[in-house]
């Protein structure tokens with residue numbers, strides 16, 4: 001089994017040996033409850049780095065809802081078993097005081113990119129993400145960091161943060177892994193009641209239909225109400241947002257006039273699901 005480290009001093013000691021030997025270090029930050037989406041990031045990191053660290057930390061600061069934090073699946077033992085075949089070098093599961101010691105008073109915050117989409121509906125979420133991810137970058141000293149396009153806005157925000165703070169890490173985005181029925185893999189899928197799980201692929205299905213029409217020149221404002229109605233008719237309780245944005249920089253677009261991304265968040269069975277796909 002892979003070594004699990006819980007203290008940053010032990011991690012630093014391990015990494016400094018690798019760095020002295022000139023090895024390239026990759027990190028895959030996660031909140032655990034690992035699935036094939038996470039494992040695809042691990043695979044990408046293993047293929048390109050000499051050493052790979054997987055971090056598991058359910059970061060309270062990025063939850064804007066107490067029950068979401070409480071219900072979030074925690075499966076450390078199974079996670080370690082799932083990682084075993086990949087030959088990662090360290091699993092870093094920091095004790096809470098290693099991330100937020102007493103008196104901790106700093107927030108890392110990215111403006112602009114964080115203001116719409118999930119940022120508009122989850123106050124404080126991205127500040128929590130950028131604060132913890134900047135700490136994980138500094139604690140691991142990784143040269144490369146692997147993130148999923150599944151959380152497309154997060155990928156953009158984290159890339160901006162690393163650039164702006166001169167953290168010497170290359171942020172690498174990896175494609176979304178999906179179930180055969182199109183549902184994007186997510187740790188939160190475990191929380192879906194069976195009926196909601198059966199209906200959940202309707203979100204991606206509607207988005208793919210929209211992408212075809214956007215490619216043919218349709219406007220998002222025309223397509224949105226129809227798609228929302230279709231998603232709700234399929235069993236979703238509410239569509240939080242359904243937006244067309246520039247693939248780089250996330251500026252709102254009326255039409256797919258340049259490389260674009262269609263992004264959505266919707267509620268089903270008490271669970272908030274997000275998805276996004278490229279358009280053009």
Ligand code: AMP
Nearest residue numbers: 030031032037147148150151176177185
């Ligand atoms: P999380 O544990 O949900 O914070 O996710 C950890 C990392 O895994 C993030 O970079 C996510 O974008 C990525 N990830 C989550 N789900 C998927 C997926 N279905 N495909 C690819 N990457 C994913």
